[in-house]
Amino acid sequence: MSSDSDATLLRRSIEQPDAFAELFDRHFPAVHRYLRRRLGDELAGELAAETFLQAFRSRGRFGDGSTGSVVAWLYGIAANLVRMNHRAEERRLRAYARAAGRQPSSEPEIAVADRLDARALGPALALALAELSPPLREVLVLHAWAELSHEEIAAALGCSATAVRTRLHRARAQVAAELGDRGGALLTDAEVNR
Amino acid sequence: VSELDNLLDRLGAALDEGLDEAARPAAARARARLAAAIAAGPDPTATPGPAHRATHGPPARIRRRIGRLRGHWPGALATGLTVAVAVTVLLLALGTGGHRSAAPAASVPSRLPLGSELNPSGPTGVIGSSVRLAVVVPDPEGSGPAWGLKTYRVRGGMTCFQAGREQDGRIGAVGAYGSYGDDGRFHPFTFSDVGFGTCVPSDARGHAFDNVAYANAPASASGEPCRTFPRGFPPHVLAAFRRRLAAQGHAADCRTANERLVAFGLLGPDATSLTYRTAHGTKTVRPRGPDGAYLIVEPVDQAVYCNNCGYTGGGGADGMSLPDGLIAAITYRHAPPCHAPPRTHDLATMLRYRPCRDVGFVAPYRPHITEADVASPVTVRVVSGPICVHGGIYRPAQLDITCPARVPPGYFRRRGGPETLVYITWRAREPVRNVNDSTYAYQIDNGCNGGGQGSSTQAVIRAGTIVTRDMQVFRSGQCRAPVTGSVVYVPVLGPNGQQAIAMASRRGAPGTYLVGRFSFTVPR
Numbered sequence: 001m002s003s004d005s006d007a008t009l010l011r012r013s014i015e016q017p018d019a020f021a022e023l024f025d026r027h028f029p030a031v032h033r034y035l036r037r038r039l040g041d042e043l044a045g046e047l048a049a050e051t052f053l054q055a056f057r058s059r060g061r062f063g064d065g066s067t068g069s070v071v072a073w074l075y076g077i078a079a080n081l082v083r084m085n086h087r088a089e090e091r092r093l094r095a096y097a098r099a100a101g102r103q104p105s106s107e108p109e110i111a112v113a114d115r116l117d118a119r120a121l122g123p124a125l126a127l128a129l130a131e132l133s134p135p136l137r138e139v140l141v142l143h144a145w146a147e148l149s150h151e152e153i154a155a156a157l158g159c160s161a162t163a164v165r166t167r168l169h170r171a172r173a174q175v176a177a178e179l180g181d182r183g184g185a186l187l188t189d190a191e192v193n194r
Numbered sequence: 195v196s197e198l199d200n201l202l203d204r205l206g207a208a209l210d211e212g213l214d215e216a217a218r219p220a221a222a223r224a225r226a227r228l229a230a231a232i233a234a235g236p237d238p239t240a241t242p243g244p245a246h247r248a249t250h251g252p253p254a255r256i257r258r259r260i261g262r263l264r265g266h267w268p269g270a271l272a273t274g275l276t277v278a279v280a281v282t283v284l285l286l287a288l289g290t291g292g293h294r295s296a297a298p299a300a301s302v303p304s305r306l307p308l309g310s311e312l313n314p315s316g317p318t319g320v321i322g323s324s325v326r327l328a329v330v331v332p333d334p335e336g337s338g339p340a341w342g343l344k345t346y347r348v349r350g351g352m353t354c355f356q357a358g359r360e361q362d363g364r365i366g367a368v369g370a371y372g373s374y375g376d377d378g379r380f381h382p383f384t385f386s387d388v389g390f391g392t393c394v395p396s397d398a399r400g401h402a403f404d405n406v407a408y409a410n411a412p413a414s415a416s417g418e419p420c421r422t423f424p425r426g427f428p429p430h431v432l433a434a435f436r437r438r439l440a441a442q443g444h445a446a447d448c449r450t451a452n453e454r455l456v457a458f459g460l461l462g463p464d465a466t467s468l469t470y471r472t473a474h475g476t477k478t479v480r481p482r483g484p485d486g487a488y489l490i491v492e493p494v495d496q497a498v499y500c501n502n503c504g505y506t507g508g509g510g511a512d513g514m515s516l517p518d519g520l521i522a523a524i525t526y527r528h529a530p531p532c533h534a535p536p537r538t539h540d541l542a543t544m545l546r547y548r549p550c551r552d553v554g555f556v557a558p559y560r561p562h563i564t565e566a567d568v569a570s571p572v573t574v575r576v577v578s579g580p581i582c583v584h585g586g587i588y589r590p591a592q593l594d595i596t597c598p599a600r601v602p603p604g605y606f607r608r609r610g611g612p613e614t615l616v617y618i619t620w621r622a623r624e625p626v627r628n629v630n631d632s633t634y635a636y637q638i639d640n641g642c643n644g645g646g647q648g649s650s651t652q653a654v655i656r657a658g659t660i661v662t663r664d665m666q667v668f669r670s671g672q673c674r675a676p677v678t679g680s681v682v683y684v685p686v687l688g689p690n691g692q693q694a695i696a697m698a699s700r701r702g703a704p705g706t707y708l709v710g711r712f713s714f715t716v717p718r
Contacts, residue, residue, distance in 0.1 A: 020228070021228075024224075024225065024228060028221055028224060029217060029221070032217055032220055032221065032224075033210065033213060033217070036209070036210070036213060036216060036217075036220075037206050037209040037210060041216045041220075044216070044220065045216070045219070045220035045223060045224070048220060048224055049220070049223060049224035049227045049228075052224060052228055053227055053228060056228060096205075096208070096209060098392055121201055122201070122204060122205050122208055125201050125202070125205050126205060129205075140202070141202070143199075144199050144202035144203065144206070145202065145206045172198055175198060176198065
């Protein structure tokens with residue numbers, strides 16, 4: 001692979017479309033993994049391909065002299081496609097929670113045990129994610145799974161970094177609330193660790 | 195970075211199961227589409243920005259581009275084609291794909307069925323003699339094949355049940371209502387594809403207990419995602435995009451008329467009747483077979499209140515998970531009937547209510563042992579530094595490590611959080627024959643503010659095995675007190691595999707047996 005930046009490659013691909021192949025090679029695995037986490041095998045393959053097709057066809061819109069992140073732009077396209085399939089995502093998260101076999105319990109002694117066993121929170125967390133509204137879930141997983149900064153998420157979603165921070169805060173609070181006592185304890189633990 | 199981020203990391207890693215197998219064909223298909231797009235020249239739907247000069251090269255140049263794109267991935271494309279041909283031949287040879295076939299024979303799933311990841315180290319495979327088409331009911335709209343519920347045992351102490359459309363004794367989905375491109379064919383499920391169903395641990399008598407309900411299941415039984423624009427494309431959707439979406443026949447048309455309320459489950463051998471609510475009153479059905487199987491398929495009607503619909507079972511050690519707005523009552527041979535929770539805000543009525551339980555459940559494994567039978571020295575080793583954790587599916591016996599200079603393959607560096615890891619080692623004197631009915635649990639108290647964490651072995655363990663597990667130590671940097679902990683043996687189990695992990699073993703939790711205690715200080 002060349003050492004050219006993503007933006008350089010993208011601009012070059014306007015006149016030399018084969019340059020886009022390198023962008024594909026660089027970023028397809030991560031975008032596919034991100035989509036697969038959210039939507040499962042079949043849709044992820046389809047939408048990852050669609051993401052790069054749309055990116056290729058609209059590469060001229062990335063803008064002359066743009067300093068924005070190409071990665072954020074790609075995830076922005078992917079986010080638009082995910083949005084149209086949010087019900088599939090919610091089903092997948094619920095299916096995961098079901099398969100993992102441990103649903104959140106209202107029984108106090110089990111709740112305490114689960115709070116102490118972070119691994120046991122996976123299914124409950126999946127359900128909590130499924131309960132989030134699509135815009136809040138989008139911000140949370142772009143941050144946690146795509147590892148985008150607030151600014152990159154803002155670029156991907158076409159909103160301000162302040163709006164991203166606000167949504168991220170609301171998403172975290174809502175997930176913690178969904179996890180009930182255990183979620184609250186997790187946040188407290190996090191505070192302790194700071 | 196909060197603990198929530200770390201949990202999200204772990205959830206993401208769990209969802210990545212099988213990523214390697216999925217990534218290569220997906221990349222090959224995407225590359226092929228990209229190559230075709232380049233070969234097609236300028237896209238009429240694209241709206242180039244000011245930098246786009248639309249100077250696509252001559253045909254020879256395009257051919258070179260295609261050559262490059264294809265040249266990068268000939269192996270993947272060839273492999274994909276070979277696999278596709280092989281799968282097609284195999285399917286034809288097996289008589290699948292909508293052809294009539296005899297009753298299903300024993301089979302080994304190509305991967306673990308859903309839910310059996312509870313027992314990753316145990317044997318898997320469907321026990322052929324256990325396969326049973328338990329219930330068949332007609333479609334409420336009289337459209338297409340009937341609906342069916344099939345149960346089968348899986349080695350390792352699990353029972354699976356799959357629901358969907360039924361044809362010739364097989365469960366599957368139909369190519370209708372937008373699914374499978376409306377091809378009109380029957381698409382049978384494999385044993386590994388439980389459809390709307392799941393797998394749960396069997397009890398001591400081999401029976402399983404669980405309840406599942408979906409308020410808006412696709413009428414095709416496909417469980418596929420919905421079509422993007424079921425009521426037609428809005429004007430702003432570009433023509434090319436419409437064509438592509440229309441070509442995606444693999445998507446259900448999720449109009450209410452194309453959905454069903456589907457509820458099913460296993461009530462156990464003692465259940466004699468189940469009464470459920472409909473938009474026009476109630477209906478009563480008789481549970482079938484040794485597992486007390488039932489299947490409800492009704493039109494979607496907002497008048498039917500279905501709490502917990504869209505949420506699957508789980509249950510607890512002594513509770514029962516029911517779609518309680520839908521299910522009104524269950525009767526049993528040798529036990530009082532069970533009724534759905536009252537829909538009231540009256541506290542006295544609510545307090546009088548006794549929730550349904552899994553009548554007939556027999557805990558599969560409750561040995562008569564004492565703590566002397568399981569006692570063992572417990573040793574710990576504490577290491578500090580950035581922590582590398584395993585990617586992919588969670589395997590309890592795979593230990594996290596402190597990161598070397600180069601992160602090893604299969605690991606990823608944990609972001610933030612604690613940088614202390616403890617390895618806990620003991621001798622398992624009592625075996626774990628089935629992870630669904632016993633386990634060793636280990637826990638630590640971080641020494642300050644009452645915090646701590648714990649986990650369990652979740653693996654089959656032979657008697658006498660030296661067991662080592664790791665745990666990350668979460669606590670404030672200001673906390674200097676020693677960390678204390680214990681290991682306990684837990685043969686406790688309830689229906690659906692939910693284990694009461696005995697974190698309170700310091701005080702001797704009922705049903706747990708102390709293996710040993712330990713303590714250590716966290717390096718500064």
